[in-house]
Amino acid sequence: MFVYSVRASAVRFVSVIVLSVIALVALVVFVPTYVPVSLFVEEESIQYNHINTPENRTAFLSQFGLEVDEAHAECVEVTIPARFDAVYEGYNAIQKEQGLNLERYRGKKVMRYTYPVTNYEGYNGTVLATLLVYKDKVIGGDVCSAETDGFLHGFKKQ
Numbered sequence: 001m002f003v004y005s006v007r008a009s010a011v012r013f014v015s016v017i018v019l020s021v022i023a024l025v026a027l028v029v030f031v032p033t034y035v036p037v038s039l040f041v042e043e044e045s046i047q048y049n050h051i052n053t054p055e056n057r058t059a060f061l062s063q064f065g066l067e068v069d070e071a072h073a074e075c076v077e078v079t080i081p082a083r084f085d086a087v088y089e090g091y092n093a094i095q096k097e098q099g100l101n102l103e104r105y106r107g108k109k110v111m112r113y114t115y116p117v118t119n120y121e122g123y124n125g126t127v128l129a130t131l132l133v134y135k136d137k138v139i140g141g142d143v144c145s146a147e148t149d150g151f152l153h154g155f156k157k158q
Helices: 008-030 054-062 086-097
Strands: 074-079 109-116 127-134 137-145
Touching: 054 109, 054 127, 086 137
Parallel strands: none
Antiparallel strands: 074 109, 109 127, 127 137
């Protein structure tokens, strides 16, 4: 006669394995296949490089629906501060919201291009679009009102 004994812990172990396999099979069978959301949403492709001519800069801004007056553009070389104060930290927070970050350009000289916006809806005052360009790449910028009690936001209108 052959006698085989099984401890309770071995039975529990086998039960857990069997239940895990059943749960995995149920997930594979009953959960629909994963389809990335990006297949349903048109992917935005903003070009930040090769911004080396006035035409490239206005084309860059037009990606955000902004029309600007090239004739009244201002071009100035500025230095990104090596240490950010509270104002620059706030400005960089706006840059981070739009996928940019000025931290790696601390202490660098960049070109700042400022254009009057001609098609900003919902505001009667002067609106300016500013681009910060380093080595033909947009590294930051904003759209703001010229008035002191106005607004400031990234390239996309809030």
